[in-house]
Amino acid sequence: KLRAGARNEALSTAEKPAPYVNVITHNNFYEFGTGKQDPSRKAQNFKTDPWSVEIAGEVDKPGTYALEDLLQPHGIEERIYRLRCVEAWSMVIPWMGFPLGDLLKRFGPTSRAKYVAFTTLLDPEQMPGQGGFFSTLDWPYVEGLRMDEAMHPLTLLAVGLYGNALPPQNGAPFRLVVPWKYGFKSIKSIVRIELTESMPVTTWNQTAPNEYGFYANVNPEVDHPRWSQATERRLPSSLFSPNIIDTKPFNGYGDQVASLYSGMDLRKWF
């Protein structure tokens, strides 16, 4: 369904991608329920067409744009990234997308733009997880990046995976992918992108600031208060080989991104 995009070999891992069926049935997308298979079951009728996106805040050309117009100028390429979940599992996923920085540049960030805040659709009718009484999360889901993180060439806006358009459970119609950060930073089904001067309040950070930092860079040295981040289980795993591997700083992307944080105490800014 997507314009065939060439693989960006330089930015892709040579590791073996998880089978498609695992990528589309093992999802954390709490808007559709907290079980790993809830999104694949409950998101199938999710409407992603028409879809519009608001570009707001510190940009020269704010406004609400139809998704087609937003995506139209960008060439789509494939990137095979590792995705490390904060829950200590990981998968290798072949995304289709383009750099977020290319999109932001089109709207002219002003000199006051220091951060980017992203918002997921709020629609309890379609997203049953947003309607519950028992969630400690505030909806809509909000995530954010520092401007230099947002402009980094690894930071991807994904519109597909495995050569197909994104299935709803993976964040259709378009989502963020930041491979050196825990998966919850890679916000799904985006309807709003706001450039801000101050650090945005993000959903998990607001809910449990001692457990989920704003930066959320993958870091085997800094444990989640309730579990270790030193290792991860690479999925799919089978019962006979649990596939436990050591977690790498910045999820193995340290060569490319560690310099963004030079001089920062990563224990404090976890």
Next chain:
Amino acid sequence: MVLTPERLRRLALWWLVFLLPLLPLAWLVERALAMDLGADPAQAIVQFTGIWTLRLLFVTLAVTPLRLMFRWAWLQRYRRMFGLYTLFYAVVHLLAFATFILGWRPDLLLRELSERPYIIVGTLALLLLIPLGVTSTRGMQRRLGPKWAKLHRLVYLIALLAMLHFIWQIRSSFQEQLIYGLILAWLLGFRLWKRRRRSRGARRQTA
């Protein structure tokens, strides 16, 4: 031995109660063999055996209130079986965690067991269950006499530890934990209420 209808009924009931708690495990094994537990079968197995441990613990704890409320004297006979099944599921749960999640890696085992509060609390609950299982036979019951009842009151502490183990894993939704917590509150509250009524009655008699 003559198979009277009464005996036959009791035998059938015994087999039913013996086989019923094996159904969840049978289902799990069937799913695992069919490779139908998703991308993360390890997590699925650990979660499934964990929740069934808690359910069987609650069933065990429900025997006394149900017996008293509905005058189901026959239920008492199966309490030991439910209790032993609780222990059985708890052991499978811990072995599954050590095998499938930690791969028996000594460094991971040591760290999880020393640093993770919810793992420590869960392990403690399982360790405390073991003496209860060992002393569950009729012979041990006789030998320990009044000490037996005292020892087996540990089950209340175990239930609280197991609940804490569950609550400590909440990430955002606490719906399940709330439901299980309310059931446990009723199971323990019923006993407190009974005891207070009994002691008040006793006081009235001595006055």
